[in-house]
Amino acid sequence: MAEMKTLTAAARSGTGKGAARSVRREGRIPGVIYGGGDAPEPIALDYRELNKLIYAGHFLTTIFELEVDGAKQRVIPRDYQLDPVKDQPLHVDFLRLKAGATLRVDVPVHFINQETCPGIKKGGLLNIVRHSVEMRVPADAIPDAIVADLGKLEINESLHISAVPLPDGCKPTQRDRDFTIASIAPPIAAPEEPGAAAAAAAAGKGGKGAPAAKAAPAAKAAPKPKK
Known part of the structure; x- marks a missing residue:
């Protein structure tokens, strides 16, 4: 079973791209808690803490006891966005977990x-x-x-x-x-080299190699001139 971890966040009032950029300039990461029959709740999380949790692994299967301004609730991360160049977290979504939920x-x-x-x-x-x-x-x-x-x-x-x-x-x-x-x-058979295949084929024909070339006839001596 996945271990439950604790995480703290602060409520934030603004939504949209402008508000999200403002939160990031403060060294925090914008997020949202949704589900469980309650209205979505915008939050802001500490950048260093969230970045460490994401890169520690199993982030999307870890249950968190998330404390927002003193109120605690069980949540699980459902998605997060990373900067395509710097690989830094930009946003995270959490799902509320009610008793008996799957x-x-x-x-x-x-x-x-x-x-x-x-x-x-x-x-x-x-x-x-x-x-x-x-x-x-x-x-x-x-x-x-x-x-x-x-x-x-x-x-x-x-x-x-x-x-x-x-x-x-x-x-x-x-x-x-x-x-x-x-x-x-099955194991992958190694391809046979062309030279080895040719040699094997020649050996298969009676075990004899290629016939030897015929020797050229000896040249006749030129006749001696008459005196």
């Missing part, structure tokens, strides 16, 4: 037992089809990851979502088919 998140897939996978030991190649799976999960029990065991896969075999244990209350959003998570592809 939400859709991309849950990472962790692969285990690659070193004992019989297909890989025979030279097969691991083909990861899905690095994450979109799932509907309880808001208070978001998994950090799901675990895919490769320990029994042979070459040309696949691991499907039905073979991956899922945490209680978590279900894939795609329910119409048993989709593939990973497979073991």
